[in-house]
Amino acid sequence: xxxxxxxxxxxxxxxxxxxxxxxxxxxxxxxxxxxxxxxxxxxxxxxxxxxxxxxxxxxxxxxxxxxxxxxxxxxxxxxxxxxxxxxxxxxxxxxxxxxxxxxxxxxxxxxxxxxxxxxxxxxxxxxxxxxxxxxxxxxxxxxxxxxxxxxxxxxxxxxxxxxxxxxxxxxxxxxxxxxxxxxxxxxxxxxxxxxxxxxxxxxxxxxxxxxxxxxxxxx
Amino acid sequence: xxxxxxxxxxxxxxxxxxxxxxxxxxxxxxxxxxxxxxxxxxxxxxxxxxxxxxxxxxxxxxxxxxxxxxxxxxxxxxxxxxxxxxxxxxxxxxxxxxxxxxxxxxxxxxxxxxxxxxxxxxxxxxxxxxxxxxxxxxxxxxxxxxxxxxxxxxxxxxxxxxxxxxxxxxxxxxxxxxxxxxxxxxxxxxxxxxxxxxxxxxxxxxxxxxxxxxxxxx
Numbered sequence: 091x092x093x094x095x096x097x098x099x100x101x102x103x104x105x106x107x108x109x110x111x112x113x114x115x116x117x118x119x120x121x122x123x124x125x126x127x128x129x130x131x132x133x134x135x136x137x138x139x140x141x142x143x144x145x146x147x148x149x150x151x152x153x154x155x156x157x158x159x160x161x162x163x164x165x166x167x168x169x170x171x172x173x174x175x176x177x178x179x180x181x182x183x184x185x186x187x188x189x190x191x192x193x194x195x196x197x198x199x200x201x202x203x204x205x206x207x208x209x210x211x212x213x214x215x216x217x218x219x220x221x222x223x224x225x226x227x228x229x230x231x232x233x234x235x236x237x238x239x240x241x242x243x244x245x246x247x248x249x250x251x252x253x254x255x256x257x258x259x260x261x262x263x264x265x266x267x268x269x270x271x272x273x274x275x276x277x278x279x280x281x282x283x284x285x286x287x288x289x290x291x292x293x294x295x296x297x298x299x300x301x302x303x304x305x306x307x308x309x
Numbered sequence: 310x311x312x313x314x315x316x317x318x319x320x321x322x323x324x325x326x327x328x329x330x331x332x333x334x335x336x337x338x339x340x341x342x343x344x345x346x347x348x349x350x351x352x353x354x355x356x357x358x359x360x361x362x363x364x365x366x367x368x369x370x371x372x373x374x375x376x377x378x379x380x381x382x383x384x385x386x387x388x389x390x391x392x393x394x395x396x397x398x399x400x401x402x403x404x405x406x407x408x409x410x411x412x413x414x415x416x417x418x419x420x421x422x423x424x425x426x427x428x429x430x431x432x433x434x435x436x437x438x439x440x441x442x443x444x445x446x447x448x449x450x451x452x453x454x455x456x457x458x459x460x461x462x463x464x465x466x467x468x469x470x471x472x473x474x475x476x477x478x479x480x481x482x483x484x485x486x487x488x489x490x491x492x493x494x495x496x497x498x499x500x501x502x503x504x505x506x507x508x509x510x511x512x513x514x515x516x517x518x519x520x521x522x523x524x525x526x527x
Binding site: 198 | 379380383391399410437439443
């Protein structure tokens with residue numbers, strides 16, 4: 091049986107930092123063959139398979155229909171599993187997924203505050219940012235404080251944490267004074283090591299450099 | 310002393326259907342020993358890993374430490390994968406996970422929509438219409454046999470079932486004007502799925518009295 095050619099991917103999204111930063115990093119770290127398409131929006135909304143973005147299209151190589159996936163975290167997990175960036179051990183995988191969901195919840199809340207949510211949401215946001223930093227730092231200490239969440243190399247959560255901070259720094263709520271500076275001051279050395287590892291990774295460097303205004307992220 | 314062979318679980322949540330219902334059903338379908346705790350709230354908030362519920366504790370077998378996990382979707386996927394309820398084929402598993410997230414996008418947006426926030430209401434309506442379309446198409450493509458994938462109970466069957474169960478219940482409390490449109494999502498194939506879950510022998514201890522949650526079964 092002949093081996094099938096490696097898949098090629100098309101990713102549909104807006105041309106922004108956005109929630110798909112982890113997907114971009116996963117594709118780069120996987121050395122996947124991918125292109126990004128930025129459909130006219132909302133004109134092309136109804137021609138998207140799900141009326142929403144992001145959409146990942148894995149081109150079929152055998153005449154079967156292309157595989158299409160939406161929902162950013164589902165896309166992330168699909169790629170992370172496929173390319174070995176999520177531990178195969180169920181418990182370690184669940185720990186990573188849990189951290190990712192927390193990042194996403196805080197990202198969503200940050201966006202809600204940016205869109206006008208009031209004091210109660212701001213307080214909750216401040217609390218959750220603190221918990222997020224604490225929790226991620228704890229996991230990093232358990233892994234030996236080597237700048238990686240799992241083992242001694244880049245995994246899903248290293249990339250998604252980078253993507254999370256970049257997202258909230260790129261789209262901060264203006265109603266919270268010094269939002270970005272305050273978060274930067276709360277970052278622990280353990281987390282800073284992870285971000286530095288992501289930023290210096292040979293496969294990710296070019297992408298990091300393409301947005302110099304966000305490099306270094308904790309600068 | 311022999312260590313217990315199968316882990317046992319403590320599921321912490323509020324004493325309501327809610328987003329925890331799917332995990333209750335998954336644990337039941339997995340046929341593991343599990344108990345529920347309903348922590349005093351908000352007193353117990355600081356004692357939870359992220360200050361929120363649900364939390365699942367897997368009691369260590371032998372001398373191992375407990376495994377604690379939060380975030381409802383991560384809990385669900387852990388239990389589903391561990392106990393063979395998630396399709397093993399990665400693309401099919403992703404399709405199920407995708408639908409779970411689409412369903413929860415609707416749940417999450419319903420709060421803002423219920424408060425009358427204009428943009429959110431339109432989005433909520435749009436997502437509901439899309440979900441109805443997706444459910445109808447997927448169930449038909451699988452042969453209208455009461456299951457989303459193949460011919461037996463898998464993860465997303467339980468998610469779909471618990472969505473209708475808790476969401477209609479919750480909407481009656483904070484947005485009764487939306488109950489009808491959600492009930493309208495229960496097309497004949499969806500009803501077939503709900504009845505199949507409800508009839509599943511391994512779920513009887515949890516679902517026997519569930520008719521009250523499904524107006525469209527009356």
